[in-house]
Amino acid sequence: MKLLRIILLTVPFLFAFRKEVSAQSIPSLNQGGTQQESYFTTLPYELVKGKIVITVTVNGKARKFILDTGAPLSITESLYDELHPATLGNVEIADQSGKKDSIAVVRVPAVEIGGVTFSDVPAIVAKNAKILFECFGVDGFIGSNLLRNSIVQFDDRNKQVTLTNDASKLSLSKKKSMPLELTPGQSNPFIKVYLKKGKQTVSDNILFDSGADGFYEISMNSYKLFAEKSTVIDSVVKSFGSYTGGLYGTSIAQENYMMKIPEFVVAKMKFTNAISRTTYSKESRIGSKVLNYGKATLDYKDKLFYFEPYGGVTVADLSEKVWPIQPALGNDKMIVGIVWDQSLAGKINAGDEILSYDDLDYSKMSVCEMIVTERKSEKEKAMLVLKDVKTGAEKRVEIEKK
Incomplete structure (x- = not known):
């Protein structure tokens, strides 16, 4: 296997991992939980190239992790060597370029986030992501299998994230909520969005991926379906090449498309003239750029998603010129x-x-x-x-x- 050798870099640069685990010798990554029955904590985060970096405590030491809802809990090889955690088995993992490999899954004794201790949560040992961890100065990802019983609110304007077991403490209105679907293996969160042009409307079930630093990336399958059966996509540009990479090296050169979407609707928020590019991941995804426009709350417990636009502004024009x-x-x-x-x-x-x-x-x-x-x-x-x-x-x- 190779180390990561090619990284997607747009302007502003994008470096996004997409991880999906298929269990082989363990039933699920959805294990473990919090030591506290009731909790509410708010902690600051740093935005580094679109990555949400928080400070947590592992083995008595403060460490930086990327908060990535599109991934399971993941740790570096060096942290694995320090902890000597129990091994649960191996899983097949696919990075965002579609390449796969089998890696170890371990049980992390404790991860403390803002005073809340998560115990015995399975983690993958991301042995081939050394370049990512070193460059961002982190020891891993805080992922959705750890967060699966919590309510998580992102407030980008104040650069803080809140974790709680009680949604009522966040003053949320269920009238403004929409369904949140979780994958069975590691609780990756999915929401339904709508692409519109005139009277034409299509929906896309997409991953809410806080570890991706773009806005909306459309899966090749969704793109082909929409392009064939509707007219909700404008200004399509086609090119050929390889511009993504992941845990296991370079993706092969393939057809890629860039397009303009006249209307893109998330919850009650409408974005106009959004630029999107195709991805060869199985699903489309929305990244951390959406957090520029409002608070996003993922209620993993009740499977609900909320988006509260800043200043009550419910329409945002994303028109932009792009580099060639x-x-x-x-x-x-x-x-x-x-x-x-x-x-x-x-x-x-x-x-x-x-x-x-x-x-x-x-x-x-x-x-x-x-x-x-x-x-x-x-x-x-x-x-x-x-x-x-x-x-x-x-x-x-x-x-x-x-």
């Missing part, structure tokens, strides 16, 4: 993963090394610096210095948002 390429990290170098604008054919190739992207000099950066550095620019144009993948020659190409 998607950078990626391949073989420890920044490369062109996808070329969306076909007018650049012959000027830019998928696989060209990006030596610099305007003021960012990737040729002098470490892998972790490439991953966590955000490119913040209001400019409509950028100058790329590239090393041609075919000839090795250095070239300069100006690109423009469209």
Whole structure:
């Protein structure tokens, strides 16, 4: 097996893992629970490249974990070596690029989050995610199998998350709720969203994935279904390449699509002109970017989802211009993963090394610096210095948002 070798990096860069476990020798990851019968705790989080990073206590030490509702509880190999936890068996796990492998599942004695202790929860030992853990400075993921008996509220405006066993303490209105479905193996949360254009409406059952830092990624299956049977998708751009990766290495080069969705509805919130890209995961997903617009509450206990728009604003226009390429990290170098604008054919190739992207000099950066550095620019144009993948020659190409 390889370490992670290629990472999807959009502008702003996206690095999202998608994990699904299929039990082989253990019945479920939904085991363990809290030591406290009643609890309510609010803790701050740090947003790092769209990742929600919280501080928890494991084995008496404060540690940083990514709060990822699209994953099970996961720990690093180094934390596994420190804890020597009991092994429950092995499971097959698929990363977001679709690659699979069998990895160990262990029982973590205790994880304390804001004074609430979760005991004997199964965790996967993410042996091939070392680059992710090191670059983000974390010891693992806090996932949905640990959260499955709690109510979890994300408040991005105040950069805090609340955990409780009692939804009444959050002043929620069930009239504003919608059903939340949980997967049987690890309690991944799914909600139904609607794509609309004029009188046409379709629904998509999607993963609420706080570990993904984008907005809405549409599964290839859903995209093909919607494209064939409805007209709810606009401005489709097709390209070919490989721009995703995961725990087990590079995904193969495949067809990819970028599109505009005229209306995208989550609960009572309507988003217009949303840009979406396809994913080869089995399901579509919504990421942490949606938290910019309101409080999101996942009531795992009663299987309800709430979204409370900030300021009572129920419509958000997501119109934006996009860059014509998607950078990626391949073989420890920044490369062109996808070329969306076909007018650049012959000027830019998928696989060209990006030596610099305007003021960012990737040729002098470490892998972790490439991953966590955000490119913040209001400019409509950028100058790329590239090393041609075919000839090795250095070239300069100006690109423009469209």
